[in-house]
Amino acid sequence: MHEVRGVIARAKGAPVELATVRVPDPGPGEALVRVKACGVCHTDLHYRDGAINDDFPFLLGHEAAGTVEAVGEGVANVAPGDYVVIAWRAPCGTCRSCRRGRPWYCFDSANASQPMTLTDGTRLSPALGIGAFAELTLVAAGQAVKVDPAARPEAAGLIGCGIMAGFGAAVNTGGVSRGDTVAVIGCGGVGNAAIAASSLAGARTVIAVDLDPRKLEWARNFGATHVVDARQTDPVEAIRELTDGFGADVVIEAVGRPETYRQAFYARDLAGTLVQVGVPDPAMTIELPMIELFGRGGALKSSWYGDCLPSRDFPVLIDLYLHGGLDLDGFVSETITLDDVESAFTRMQRGEVLRSVVVI
Numbered sequence: 001m002h003e004v005r006g007v008i009a010r011a012k013g014a015p016v017e018l019a020t021v022r023v024p025d026p027g028p029g030e031a032l033v034r035v036k037a038c039g040v041c042h043t044d045l046h047y048r049d050g051a052i053n054d055d056f057p058f059l060l061g062h063e064a065a066g067t068v069e070a071v072g073e074g075v076a077n078v079a080p081g082d083y084v085v086i087a088w089r090a091p092c093g094t095c096r097s098c099r100r101g102r103p104w105y106c107f108d109s110a111n112a113s114q115p116m117t118l119t120d121g122t123r124l125s126p127a128l129g130i131g132a133f134a135e136l137t138l139v140a141a142g143q144a145v146k147v148d149p150a151a152r153p154e155a156a157g158l159i160g161c162g163i164m165a166g167f168g169a170a171v172n173t174g175g176v177s178r179g180d181t182v183a184v185i186g187c188g189g190v191g192n193a194a195i196a197a198s199s200l201a202g203a204r205t206v207i208a209v210d211l212d213p214r215k216l217e218w219a220r221n222f223g224a225t226h227v228v229d230a231r232q233t234d235p236v237e238a239i240r241e242l243t244d245g246f247g248a249d250v251v252i253e254a255v256g257r258p259e260t261y262r263q264a265f266y267a268r269d270l271a272g273t274l275v276q277v278g279v280p281d282p283a284m285t286i287e288l289p290m291i292e293l294f295g296r297g298g299a300l301k302s303s304w305y306g307d308c309l310p311s312r313d314f315p316v317l318i319d320l321y322l323h324g325g326l327d328l329d330g331f332v333s334e335t336i337t338l339d340d341v342e343s344a345f346t347r348m349q350r351g352e353v354l355r356s357v358v359v360i
Contacts, residue, residue, distance in 0.1 A: 133358060
């Protein structure tokens with residue numbers, strides 16, 4: 001049993017705190033990972049605020065890179081000393097989705113079976129089955145994906161969630177390809193990853209839409225050919241004007257609100273594709289005319305984790321980064337310590353950062 005520092009959310013809406021966390025040695029099928037860096041993601045804030053579930057206390061953090069410290073019995077995919085990015089989905093290989101050849105939809109994704117606890121024995125709920133705002137974390141070995149150790153951990157860890165979600169929404173879910181026109185609504189970390197992916201995939205037009213001029217400037221840096229300030233211009237009209245009056249081939253909704261989903265629906269071309277990757281509040285609903293659903297055709301898709309297969313996609317994104325094709329460093333707005341997570345949430349809510357990254 002290891003005692004380490006970790007950031008926990010003890011009660012709904014309460015500020016996070018630094019606590020001593022007890023992490024067991026790995027059992028069968030598990031890996032103990034020494035965390036080097038972990039991004040501060042909106043999902044961690046959702047856990048703190050009770051918007052995911054109420055299984056408090058939570059051990060927060062999930063966008064992480066680190067080195068494998070030890071592995072349990074039967075583990076073959078990683079070994080001590082391996083440099084890994086941690087995925088929050090580890091396909092089981094046997095559920096009905098995996099058997100259909102769709103492991104990115106795995107319905108029985110693995111997590112560590114042993115709990116991490118506080119010193120008084122209170123069981124912690126690790127965010128997305130990871131809990132990486134800690135010096136050590138215990139995960140299912142399948143969650144640890146070996147990547148090139150040349151990638152600095154502050155950048156590499158980000159592909160564990162937000163970057164993969166946005167990149168995969170464009171390439172895996174949306175199928176963006178050469179010559180396509182693409183619009184991305186919402187230019188935070190996920191949206192800008194979708195912009196970068198669309199540019200890499202050869203889209204001829206990549207339109208960024210946001211309310212914040214600062215985020216639109218970030219979007220230009222990641223490959224947007226045009227930007228639309230939604231405070232001043234109707235996004236649907238602007239996207240149509242920039243696509244010869246037709247609408248975009250693929251529209252990626254990276255906000256998760258009914259009004260932006262509706263904009264995305266009407267901003268796509270006939271038979272175009274809408275990809276929702278923004279996570280909505282469970283209480284949100286949307287109403288659309290059925291004749292429009294029928295008459296406009298095309299596809300309305302949701303993207304779960306960028307429909308990724310971590311063992312396939314993580315090394316590819318790391319290679320793109322190392323060869324200069326994907327600017328992961330551009331997503332790192334600041335590096336912080338474990339003590340600064342609560343204030344990082346505030347900066348994130350104000351839209352001041354793409355990602356704060358905890359370096360341990």
